[in-house]
Amino acid sequence: MKIVIVGAGxxxxxxxxxxxxAGFDDVTVVERATELRPLGVGINLLPHAVRELTELGLADRVGSIGVAPSRLSYFNRFGQPVWSEPRGLEAGYHWPQLSVHRGEFQLLLADEVRRRFGAEAIRTGWRATGVEHGVPGADGGVCERVRFTDAAGSELVLDADVVVGADGIHSALRAQEHPGEGAPPWNRLVLWRGTALAPTYLDGxxxxxxxxxxxxxxxxPLxxxxxxGGMTRVNFIAERRAPEGVDETADWNHAVDPAPIVELFADWAFxxxxxxxxxxxxxxxxxxxxxxRNPLERWTVGRTTLIGDAAHAxxxxxxxxASxxxxxxxxxxxxxxxxxDTGIDGIEAALAAYEADRRPITTRLSAMTRELGPERVMQLAYERAPQGFADVHDVIPEAELRQIADSYKVAAGFHPDVLNERSSLTAAVRR
Ligand SMILES: Cc1cc2nc3c(=O)[nH]c(=O)nc-3n(C[C@H](O)[C@H](O)[C@H](O)COP(=O)(O)OP(=O)(O)OC[C@H]3O[C@@H](n4cnc5c(N)ncnc54)[C@H](O)[C@@H]3O)c2cc1C
Known part of the structure; x- marks a missing residue:
């Protein structure tokens, strides 16, 4: 089976x-960027993702570039504690949570892909422009045909049995099937991401x-x-709702002056x-x-499907x-x-099963994250005690806080009781 993946994120x-x-040998990843570079800052790999990386044999390599957070603690804007919970192994999972540098992790995965499939398996510098479904292939069969273009305007055409659109939040393959979507919807929050060397805080x-x-x-910490020494490299995200009139910018690599952001957080010296x-x-x-992105009614057309941010940013x-x-x-x-079977019907059924597995979960998660997800505990603390509190339990009972934290984990498929017990997704192609 020939599989083409669009996007090397x-x-x-x-x-x-x-x-x-799983035993598939004919896999090609095609990436728009001319070179994979370690872009981005920190991301978290939650225990459900670390389980999958472990089952792919990557636990040691990924562990060597990551830090396993011991706890996740929420505070109000005065630095008063709202909710704190153990994470990863400390929370009883069989797998840790890992904080990693996104770019380093991406390059590690790319290195593993080249080791598994050969240096030519990742083709860079080709931007997908569209896919045709069910066209006659050179071998007399019926294939999916993806077209790419490079900076010089040359065209690359690849035929495949399965095409996977992994081309991120601005996915070209998604846009082809859902042409009216336009730009991703913005909730007027602006995020500033960075890393800094800072004094070690709490337990480090x-x-x-x-x-x-x-x-x-x-x-x-990263x-x-x-x-x-007494310092730690910290990944941070500062976030603030933009005043009306500010335009959206979707550029991940747009660097800004720290001074106005420092000013916005001037009172936050805890x-x-x-x-x-x-x-x-x-x-x-x-x-x-x-x-x-708004959830879609379907991810698959013909034998082309979507994954990751292309499917459900x-x-x-x-x-x-990332998880x-x-x-x-x-x-x-x-x-x-x-x-x-490996015929068209078998592949279409497999893609339908994949979508049935993953689309409802990610649709639910999309709704939950729009309602702040597990971070709702902080908003609740603000609504009930905007000037702060002596003890959070005077304004929010412990059971209510726990329910918010647990319900998100259940929806996202990583409550420890579920994750530790569920069957593995490791499977090999039947020969
Ligand atoms: C440059 C960059 C920096 C990021 N930094 C952070 C960060 O610091 N923290 C964080 O939490 N998340 C970050 N993200 C997002 C995060 O990586 C994703 O949300 C998550 O990992 C899901 O990944 P994905 O593979 O679905 O999408 P992405 O990570 O967006 O990967 C999509 C890939 O497809 C490629 N691509 C796009 N269009 C085409 C096309 N038409 N043809 C071929 N290839 C194409 C892109 O170049 C990219 O390599 C970043 C994403 C990018 C692209």
Missing amino acids: IGGLATALSLGA RTMIMAGDAEQKFVAY VAPGAE DWLDVPAVIAAADEILEYPMVD LYPNGSNG QAILDARSLAFHLATAA
Whole structure:
């Protein structure tokens, strides 16, 4: 079976590795960028994604570039504690949560793809422009035909049995089937992402979020405690709703001056973390709008389907974007590997099974993240005690906080009781 994957982001590369592990040999990943570079800052891989990476044999390599957060703690904008919970192994999962640098992780996956399929398996510098379904192929069969163009205007045409659109939130393959969608909807929140060397805070491994729905600060260490003396490399996201009149910009690599952002957070110098000092110490700050995509009624047309952000870009509330892309990849490979046959009907049934598995979950997650997801605990604290509190339980009972945290984990498929027990997505092609 010949499979073409469009996009060498985390979703596309994880799909290639999942297909390789399932025994598919003819896999090509085609990427628009002329070169894969370590772009982005930190992302979190939640235990459900780390389980899949572990089953792909990548636990040690990914573990070596990541830090396992011990806790996730939420605070209000005065730095008062709202909710705190253990994460990863500390929370009873069989797999850790890992904070990694997105670009480093992407290059690690790319390296593994080249090892598994050969250096030519990732073709860079080709932008997909469209796909035709069910066209006569050179071998007399019926194929999917993807067209690409390069910077010089040359065209590349690839025929495949299956095409996977892993081309991100601005997916060309999605736009072809859903031409009226336009730009991703923006909720008027602006995110500023960066990394900074900062004094080690709390236990040195805690992911923190402070604030509410209007203004928020998130931080987590990207190196193990002690690696940089009393300092730690922190990944942060500062967030604030834009005033009316500000235009959307969707450029991930748009660097901005830290001074106005430091000013916005000037009052947020907590006794356990000096937020304005962290922002001021950033190497570089990237600005972008908080956008997602409206859920689709279907991801698959012919034998072309979508995965990751192309299928279901989510707001980052819940730190689940990369993890959901990895789960898509594993589910897709599982269903293709266990298809009743390798003919058109078998493949179409496998793609339908993949979509039935993954679309309802990610649609639910999209709705939850639009309602703040697990971060609703902070907004509730703000609504009930805008000036702060002596003890959060005076304004929100512990059971209510726990219910918000648990319901998100159940919806996202990573409650420890479910994840530890569910069957594996590892499957091999029937020969
Ligand atoms: C440059 C960049 C930086 C990011 N930084 C962060 C970050 O710091 N923190 C965070 O949480 N998330 C970040 N993200 C998003 C995060 O990586 C994704 O939400 C998540 O990993 C899901 O990945 P994906 O593979 O579905 O999509 P993406 O990671 O967006 O990957 C899509 C890939 O497809 C390629 N592509 C797009 N269009 C075409 C086309 N027409 N033809 C061929 N190839 C195409 C893109 O170049 C990209 O490599 C970033 C994404 C990008 C692209």
